[in-house]
Amino acid sequence: MPKFGKKYTEAAKLIEANKLYEVSEALELVKKTASAKFDETVEVAVKLGVDPKHADQQVRGAVVLPFGTGKTKRVLVFAKGEKAKEAEAAGADLVGAEDMVEKIQGGWTDFDVVVATPDMMGMVGRLGKILGPKGLMPNPKVGTVTLDVSRAVNEIKAGKIEYRTDKAGNIHAPIGKVSFDVEKLSQNFSTLIDTLNKVKPAAAKGQYMRSVTLSTTMGPGVKVNPVKASGRKE
Structure with a gap:
């Protein structure tokens, strides 16, 4: 059994283990249970009813969050x-060609996104x-291989995030910071x-969104009703 710290354990007591929360209520709880000294990231974990082993069931792409992630990315x-x-x-932090290839081959990776x-x-x-x-x-699927480099850089700076299913069909993505108000987090979500x-x-067959969980970097997960989160009937 994993051992959790005192702050985590105390925060977990505020959450009903088997309850599926409404989105706004879940976000309030997530903010309340954040206990780190830094501005934690609010994250979403979605279990999808897909089998990523099959190419036609892989889910991958990018989306611009209306209020960004709270982190400025080096492009x-x-x-x-x-x-x-x-x-x-457009505001790219670094631009180059062969010179950048040589730097990266030498071990330098001081950037967050490559276009x-x-x-x-x-x-x-x-x-x-x-x-x-x-x-x-x-990757062209997420808009980072493109001739429209201006748009790509602007979108990344504005809060564009990438998402993709892992081997188990889960997607993990940031939707902001604990310092964001619930309305901004809700719209990003x-x-x-x-x-x-x-x-x-x-x-994809059967229920598409199997589970949706909200958490902070260091905090416990809060389960959200997947049907109401999706806003549509399965």
Whole structure:
């Protein structure tokens, strides 16, 4: 059995173990049970009724949260010429080509998101073993391989997050910080859930959203009614 700290144990007492909470009530509890000295991230864990072993049941994409995540991401853009200038004008923190490849091959990874124009992917592909395990490899499915680098950078800076199912069909995503008010967290939550509903694979059978849990970085989970969270009947 895992051992939890005193603060975690005390916070867990405020939550009814088998109750499925309304979203706003769950968010109030999540904020109340946050006990760390730093501004914890509020996270959502969704168990989907999909089998990620099958390509037609994998769920992956990106969504811009209306109120962002509360974290400013460092964006690296692989581009040349006019596209490099466009990326810089949009506010990219780092822009380059071969020079950036060499830095990363040397062990440098001081960035949060990587964007690349399609013509740069041959070069960026050499970094697969470094960027891949960190979840930093650009991908057209989430809009990080694109000619519209300005839009990509703006969306990331505005609060764009990526989501994808793990091997068990779960999705974990941040929706803000404990310092956010419930209304902002609620709107971010709804935006993510609505997006997941829209990308439901046609091959998925039965109940799509099996469970939805809200928590903070260091806090206990609060279960949300998955049917009411999705806003639609299964």
